[in-house]
Amino acid sequence: MAIVLGPNRYGKAEIRVVRVERDGVVHRIKDLNVSVSLSGAMDEVHLTGDNAAVLTTDTQKNTVFAFAKKYGIGEIEDFGLLLARHFVDSQPTIHHARVEIREYTWDRISGPHSFIRDGGEIRTALVRSDGSDGPESVVSGLTDLVLLNSTGSEFHGFAEDEYTTLAPTDDRILATAVTAWWRHRGTAASWGESYRAARAGLLAGFAETHSLSLQQTLYEMGRRVLDGQPGLCEVRMSMPNKHHFLVDLEPFGMDNDNEVYFAADRPYGLIEGSVLTDDAPPVPPHWH
Known part of the structure; x- marks a missing residue:
């Protein structure tokens, strides 16, 4: 054989x-x-x-x-x-x-260089209750809201040590996949309208912020959500930095003037934080 x-x-x-x-x-x-x-x-x-x-x-x-x-x-x-x-x-x-x-595929959010990726995010909700006579809370949110700015983002002035290799930049792609939760003050609201307004606030904060860091963008997005909805008291966000690196085309005799990028999926920076009003009621510890 x-x-x-x-x-x-x-x-x-x-x-x-x-x-x-x-x-x-x-x-x-x-x-x-x-x-x-x-x-x-x-x-x-x-x-x-x-x-x-x-x-x-x-x-x-x-x-x-x-x-x-x-x-x-x-x-x-x-x-x-x-x-x-x-x-x-x-x-x-x-x-x-x-x-x-x-x-x-990407749809334009607003302006010439801010985009949202087609495919759609997932709407979420988390309801907590200790019974009809006890405390209750409603947290709405979304996940997988993929956004990208093709310019209008910088990153420089950061701390450096002997292991730092990242070069400062005054023009980079900023992309992320937003997971956000927003806490309502009560348990009665027009949930659909509130969701649409919160989502619009996230998009506006991303598109209209000239970003010096993803942390700054996170804060502006949360601020826009709260500023437009008095029925909300807190926004929490988790935003991975979906890195895009310029490809070195010099070995092939080509320039690369911020045109062709490698979209890396890992490892990635992960930025998390919350934005809240100064009168936001505390969340019971066992509800976290």
Whole structure:
């Protein structure tokens, strides 16, 4: 009985690339998750470890970034065809290329560079009661409200020590996925109207704040929620910093003027805090 190599393929999975198209002050976002898989005359790499036929997965990743800069990103079908054809046409050992792309679309919040990601957040509610004659509380909220500013964010003047490598910046992408809870003063309200107003306050605080830190943005978002609703007394938020790093395109002879980014999913900064009115009633300790 002979043992033989069967069908096989290899590639780079989930390449997160973000392209900011800047038309003056008006920006457009193309946010993709690209997975490449190649197959062809690859027997020797499996059987003997000879890598001569292998186009490295790191090269595949770099090609996605370079093509995002060189050709831009229009329709994802066209971008996928461009990549797939390139891999097959440029390498004699590659006979088949499979490119899978997921596009995360963004809607404009307000102004030229503030966006909310399509897909929708999840509305939440937490009700506590010690019975009809005891204390009660209602906490409303949402989770997975994904927001992005393509400019209008800075981060500098931070503490540094011998392990600091982060460079200060006066222009960066600021993106986050908001989880927020807001505490009502009572247990009777127009809950739908209150939710819509709180959500609008979060969006306005994010879009209209020139941010020097995500902490500052968190406070402004909470302040907007409370300022517009006297029936609320506290907002708590958890906001991961969804880092976007500029891709170094110099090895390919290209400049990168804040256009092509790598969207990193981890590790991430996690900013949490609360904003409350000075007369907010305390929450019973066992209710936390």
